Amino acid sequence: MELALSLGDGSTSFRDHAPVSKASGKDLDLRVALDIADEDRGKSVFTGRAGEGARSRVVFPFQLDLLPFSPVPRSNPLPQLRLQCLSENQRSAEPAAILDTNPFPAVAEEADDGVSQSHSSPNSVMSSFHMELGISGGSGGGRSGGKRDLEVADAERDGSRGSDDDENGLARKKLRLSKEQSAFLEESFKEHSTLNPKQKLDLAKQLNLRPRQVEVWFQNRRARTKLKQTEIDCEYLKRYCETLTEENRRLQKELQELRALKTSQPFYMQLPATTLTMCPSCERVAAGPASNAKPRVSLPIHLQSQAQAHKAAS
DNA sequence: GCCATGAATCGAATTACTTCA
């Protein structure tokens, strides 16, 4: 998702009237448009107007970067908001104006669940602007995701997300983690699949999520890992079973041939001495080292132990 | 040392929501 803040008046650049209060005294049309855009489609979700006496309107596109993933100083581990000016014909210009904001001074300072916070996700950025800039209501045309973001932001502002802090009866809102957040969590998961309380808190702070969300993500991630491993094991066992079945078929056929040979030539049986051996414990005929009786697929170690346990139990 | 209790955490199962074809 790309967040863009379009901010402009008739003549001045964003730098000229940022912060907003600077512009308030001028006769300008401060058009605030907060766009939520995907790579392929971007539509204004809502717009708000500050100031009176519109003359003309020039929209300066800005790129709003949430930067919880860049190296974060320990003194201020909270995400920065970077407003990057995008010229009309160059969407990725050098930052002309960077607003380092810290809209969530109380993030993750409160204990885990059950405590309503003024934010819990980058989506809350919108609610922050929503509130601070006095933007209200939608102007239509927004894609469903943007609308949802607004709803989430509203819900979060109301402190009504999740059952833990959902005490006013609102249904839970499912937050979609951003790609960056997911990637960061993935990296963290690679390092350690479980979290101690400190790691959880740190991650929550860095990603601007609630500790409970981090915890849930790791739980679900472990479940996914296990499910994937189970699928792999199932596939492996399937192949193993097929191999054994084929081997059994081959040996049955070989046995039949031997029996036929025995009946037709009772006095002439010259078999290679290494082909068949007798197991001393179970007294069954087993394949010797010269044969191909060993399955071509061997069980993974963790499945071997399970198989042995099963065998011992039975 | 043993026991009861509560908090924290986990896995498993499930639900609810979003996205996409």
Added chain:
DNA sequence: TCTGAAGTAATTCGATTCATG
């Protein structure tokens, strides 16, 4: 536009562990 499948965040529940009195 509708719909079903897939993916996943969130919830619920029971089991386990650990600290505390």
